[in-house]
Amino acid sequence: MDVLFLPELGQFALILALVMAVVQALLPMIGSFTRQPLWLAYAQPAVWAQFTLLTISFLMLTASFLLDDFSVAYVAANSNSALPWYYKMSAVWGAHEGSLLLWLWILAGWTFAVSLSRGLPVEILARVLSVLGFVSIGMMLFVVFTSNPFDRFLPRIPADGADLNPLLQDPGLIFHPPLLYMGYVGFAVTFAFALAALWTGQLDSAWARWSRPWTTTAWAFLTSGIALGSWWAYYELGWGGWWFWDPVENASLMPWLTGTALMHSLAVTEKRGVFKSWTLLLAIATFSLSLVGFFLVRSGVLNSVHAFANDPDRGFFLLVLLAVTVGVSLLVYAIRVPNFKARVSYSLISKDVFLLANNILLVVACITVLLGTLYPLVLDALGKGKISVGPPYFNALFVPQMLLLGVFMGLGPLTDWKAMQWQKLRKKLWLSAAITLVLGFALLPWVYDGQWSIWVALGLTLFFWVMTTSLRDIWEASRGKQGWKGITRSRWGMFWGHVGAALIVLGVTMVSNYGEERDVRMAVGETVVVKGYQFTMTELTHREGPNFIADRAIVEVRNSQGRLISTLTPEKRLYVVRGMPMTQVAIDWGLLKDIYVAMGEELSEDAWAMRVHYKPFVRWLWLGAFIASLGGILAISDRRYRMRVASVPVNAGKTE
């Protein structure tokens, strides 16, 4: 049967793609040293070939999944003939090997997109593509030598697959990893731009303008990927939490923090020609942190919900890859960065300084998270005992840092570049400050449950401060000649980005302070009251799904007046192939509150231990993240990124 050869075809395509990556990395590099335009010109076709080949490879793996080819070890380990087709498709990236192939394919896709960008001088484009080629080579060697998804399992072909991990049998799997990888890998493009700048020694505002849309796009993907992951964890794991300070969550948060800093620092570099070396360092750090996350997840040093089954060879290979990437890029940085001194002055009250403060806070926050994540690993490696660093550590440090960051988030947009008089700034700020203090700090914290608490007050203060200053900024922008129509898309992008952040703060504040979680014993016919709501279990039934059997409870929820507001049907499923139990929660969701019921354990014939959660405003934190991502997309659609601008340093004369 022809079908049987698909995996080999995929493997050949993968190896050919590796060869193309070598061409893409080396020829432009040699061309740039020998000044041969022809060699530089090899970069683009090599990219196209690599992308095509990886697409073929990826399709072949997908086809093997859809056709239930259990002779492929990876398919046999992660699929089953009873799995619905859409989970067969997303099972492609449901475990280590396949998700690596997705990673590579996305990298090739990004590279392809860069190769199509117009207005980029060929000598810079070729260098950017060359750097991306090197990244691709490293990762592809890793796949081919340690994690080949096309490995056969011969001659004893299993009759059926071991099934996809039930936790992953959810629409969340379809979107969460691709979005996240789009973010991680997207930062490789900024990284490549940074190395190309170091390589050519040319770093002007044109360079910053090329880098910005790529960075912002990657950031938007990463933001929505993280938010989606948080949402998925909330309804899938059955614990009702939305952030656990799990090492792997931290691994995604770290590049997000430096990436956010990078986005802002690039703005300064473009507009003012300063912070150049800082921007470059951030670009290197952000991609390196993406790789650190990659290492943490796949090397086996962590144990978490996310960790893949792994072996030490992979960990070692990744560590070497990480060391080479960080080592080489920092070496190049150290040698070349003295070329990028800027002689531009700015005063204490200026957008430049406030953005710098924002950058420092974000980087400090990143270091805090890094320390908390790596400390247990380091101690363990030194044989000093097994410790764990809990959420209180992260909360105690991260929350104050974010509060401080919020102050600058309000100040930044309203301040002028270079210098601004305090009196002028004060005029713009007083109304926001007054509204914030009166509503956010003093009045509104009383509303929800009649008690003032400092954490609610601080959270709401932050929310109002960022909202009112953002509104003020967009209102000022609308006072130009063309009114509201004259506001650029990047301005709107910033507005929605900041509004999204404010909404996240609102959601986090409300759900952390007013949420209620109770584990209760619930028997058929009994009523339990949580936060004024009456929960009555009316029935316990069974249900059979396509690849699982389930105990299902029917729970009626009534409000304090006794009116029925919803009927929830949580389930406890047993996925038969793996014999693995899963909690399927039931949520009555709303903008103001979620009511969340999950089945815990069976206590007797007619009684179960149940988790009942009341989560006010929890949706706002994901909504805020998606709004912020959309803000990012809006910003990159700004016309000025599409205009062909010759690479003339705007700040010529200011640069040495």
Place this chain on the structure above:
Amino acid sequence: MTPKRKQKLLLISLMLGALSLAIGLTLYALSANINLFYSPTQIAQGEAPQDREIRAGGMVVEGSVERDPNSLKVRFAVTDFAEEVWITYDKILPDLFREGQGVVAVGRLNAAGELVASQVVARHDENYMPPEVAEALKAAGQMPDHSPFQRPAAEQQY
């Protein structure tokens, strides 16, 4: 001082200030929030402190799980096959909690030497044994030969 120097000074002092504040807070927070792992043997020998949160774990002893009929209270023993320690818990046990499987609990020891747990963890994976537990078993010389988590790779998958 030239404006440029002033700027640099400002920049450097800002960074140093933020950094030292961050390091100070970090060390404080770390020291207050670290949970050390103790094996049942270590607890039996009195090595574990009583006044702070610790983690403890091992295999859940077969037949040791006792439930209170009217509430969620549950009591069970974990072992490293050398010593046992009792754990009490009044919340919902994780899906993968089972007799004979490895678990890790976070909590405080009471005067009777029982661990009053605030959290019990078992991973969402059939082949899982918490690494701390695996090591505690090895230390006690009781690592089972044919434990599910040590199956050879090929067998592990099918």
